[in-house]
Amino acid sequence: MQPFMKGIQQWEFESRIFVSLTIVLAVCLLSYLLFDASQANAALAGRLLRLSQTSSLRIGFLIAALLMVLASVLRMWAGSVLSSDRVMAFKVQKDRLLTRGPYRLVRNPIYLADLIAMNAFGLCLPPTGALLSLLMYAHYSRLVQYEEISLEAEFGPEFSSYARQVPRLIPNLRSVKNIPAAFSEFTLSTDGVRHNALYVLFVVGLVVASFTQQFFHAAIIGLPAVYDWAVLHTKKGLAGGIGKRARQGRSSHKSKRVFEDILYAQCWEDPALDRTALNIGPGDVVFSITSGGCNSLAFLLDNPQAVIALDISPYQNYLLELKIAAFRALNHDELLEFVGVRHSDHRWQLYLRLRSVLGDAGKSYWDSQSEKIDQGIIHCGRYEQYMRLLRVWLHRMIGETTIRQFFEVESTGERAELFQRKWENVWWWIFTRVLLSRTTMTLLFDKVFFRYLDTSFSFGSHFARRTRHALTELPMRENYFLSYILLGRYYSEEYLPPYLRKENFDLIKSRIDRIGIVTDSCEHFFTRLPAGSITKFNFSNIFEWMSSEAYEHLLRETVRVGSDHAFLTYRNLLVRRERPAILSECIRPSRVLARALLQQDLSFIYNNYVIERIDKGSTTCDTPSRKSAIAVH
Incomplete structure (x- = not known):
């Protein structure tokens, strides 16, 4: 297969939920634009049988309901055999070849279930609704072709033998004979039902429609299940499925829940703000949350005595350790190739x-993460996968040409006009209020993150405002955060994150041993530190993850372990956190500088930036010292 066509099919497979929903919506809109709702295919068929309109629609909707029952049972059965991790993965799952149950009838029973459902929809739609099954069949045929290239390469003669005996999508006479054997292996699991129930509510809806004579009522009743399935599909897909079999004998590392593998492959916070606010210099001991490790490396440019990179996730620390190892063992060109800035076939x-x-x-x-290594480690985080999905949708809603224009236009006025004319369309409105709604975000990400969120806060509205600010007021090409989100890469090597720039490579490499990595919580780690041992703190946005009581407790401990006049920086995205009044004598805010820096923030998404300084001049800040060494590993 030519590389271009393979790339198209890969995109089509990874975006299959988007493609499928687009086909359904497009056919439905076209049908009702060209025909009256009363001209459903069921009604037209009824006329041939000399049935009344009412009887035709009632019978048609009930037949459609029966087809939906069949589609639902088949899909849930196949999903129970396959498991949701495989069904919803964004990549071809080839850890095993399934040939039992519904896979005795066709090689792709889930796609067959969808085609049955599309025929049910087509029966209820006007004449152009017949296109639904045809277009979906063409789409699924391409998906199957793409999947089976991988399966044949993985399983060889075993798959070839199976393919000769069982058809791809439509049962034939030979496979129909397998029905008794298939049903002898019938099974339904909670996982299979939960993740494949997208048509169930349509059964109820179509029964209702048989009385009201309005397919619209069936759609209204059925759509919540489709929305729920789409969100679950996205969430499961971002989790990465079962994962590739490790090549050359390397076993794959199991997919983890959201914070049990690498969440951030890059730091999504502008280090320029922290470097300005903290004013790091010789003799400073800098405490920083690891995250993607980028900013801990960037702090070395300011010549601190030491950088303590802490994260509660060992996987984030493994990532930083790997980046440090790359600095030690590779030259700059190889570093860019290895991490994923440049193309490489030998990472x-x-x-x-x-x-x-x-x-x-x-x-x-x-050793168990060959897939992450092969794709480039700056792309391997869950958050980066979400950005990839976001990018696909933005390209469809806004258009790649329009997005590229923002990087070509330098005038902020022209970009503001372009934003108003090309970006703020109806799809953008739907996107910020549906995909970025609190309901969707809590399904995609850990609900703990939203525990302390004010119920009146709208992330979609906030994201829309901050996006407008980034696209119309901030520099575009220099903004490596924005270029990665919109283009999937940095605009050029001239505008890389500071730790990856050529002019900084030798300096960071010469100071790389100053970074110590700690896997622990801040609360526990600080109890091991002597008083006054840290001079600069970069807390990322961790305070949003804790209650106000825990936040206050950690600030008190920060005052103890911090030196007099030590600086703190941290960010707020969803939850407002600033030094509580009870600590006003110990911690002094620098709000004017913080607000000014926030306006320059290339990462643009944060709602608030906080700069504070420890002042131990007051007796209320006296805390007992603890005699213990700084332990890093």
Whole structure:
């Protein structure tokens, strides 16, 4: 298969939920634009049988309901055999070849279930509704072709033998004979039912429509299940499925829940703000949340005595450890190739060169992560996968040409006009209020993140405002956050994150041993530190994850372990956190500077930026010292 066509099919497979829903919506809109709702195919068929309009629609809707029952049972059965991790994965799952149950009838029973459902819809729609089954069949045929190339490569003769005996999508006489054997293996699991019930409410809706004579009523009743399925599909897809079989004998690392694998492959916070606010210099001991590790590396440019990179997730720390190893073992060109800035076909070979520099735990983890290595580690986080999905939808809603124009136009006035004319369309309105609604976000991300969120806060509205600010007021090409979101890459190597820039490589490499990595919570780690041992703190946005009481407690401990006049920086996205009044004598805010820096923030998404300074001049800030060494590993 030619690389271009393979790329198209890969995109079509990974975006299949978007493509499928687009086909359904387009056919439905076309049908009702060209025909009256009363001209349903069921009604037209009834005329041929000399039935009344009422009888025709009633019978047609009830037949459609029966087809939906069949589609639902088949889909839930196949989903129970396959599991939701495989059904909803964004990549072809080839850890095993299934040939039992519904897979005795066709090789792709879930697609067959969808085609049955499309025929049910087509019966209820005007004449152009017949296109629904045809277009979906063409779409699914391409998906199957793409999937089966991988399956044939993985299973060889075993798959070829199976393919000769069982048809792809439509049962034939030979496979129909397998019905008794297939049903002897009938099974339904909670997972299979929960993740494949998108047509169930349409059964109820179509029964209702048989009395009201309005397919619209069936759609209204059925759509919530489709929406729920679409969100679940996206959430499961972002989780990465079962994962590839490790090549060359390397076993794959199981997909983890949202915070049990790498969440952020990059730091999504502008280090320029923190470097300005913290004013790091010789003698400083900098405490920083690891996240993607980028900013901890960037702080080395300011010549601190030490950087303590802490994260509660060992996987984030494995990522930073790997980036540090890349600095130690590779030159700058190889670094850019290895992390994913430049194209490469031999990242695994580069990994083998730097592997010996890793600790045992990091080595064990990365040895099992060939897929992450191969794609480039700056792309391997859950958040980056979400950005990829966001980018696909933005390209469809706004258009790639329009998006590129923003990077070509330098005048803020012209960009503001372009934003109003081309960006703020109806799809953008729907996107910010549906995909970015609190309901959707809590399904995609850990609900703990939203525990302390004010119920009146609208993330969609906030994102819309901040996006307008970024696209119309901030520099575009220099904004490596925005270019990665919109283009899937940095605009050019001239505008890379500071830690990846050529002019900074040698300096960071010479100071790389100053970074110490800690896997722990701040609360626990700080109890091990002596008083006054940290001079600069970068807390990312961790305070949004804790209650106001826990936040106050951690600030008190920060005052203890911080030196007099130590600076703190942190961010608020969803939850407002600033020094409580009870600590006003110990911690002094720098709000004017913080507001000014927030306006320059290239990461643009945050709602608030906080700069505070510890002042131990007041007796209320006295805390007992603890005699223990700074322990980093």
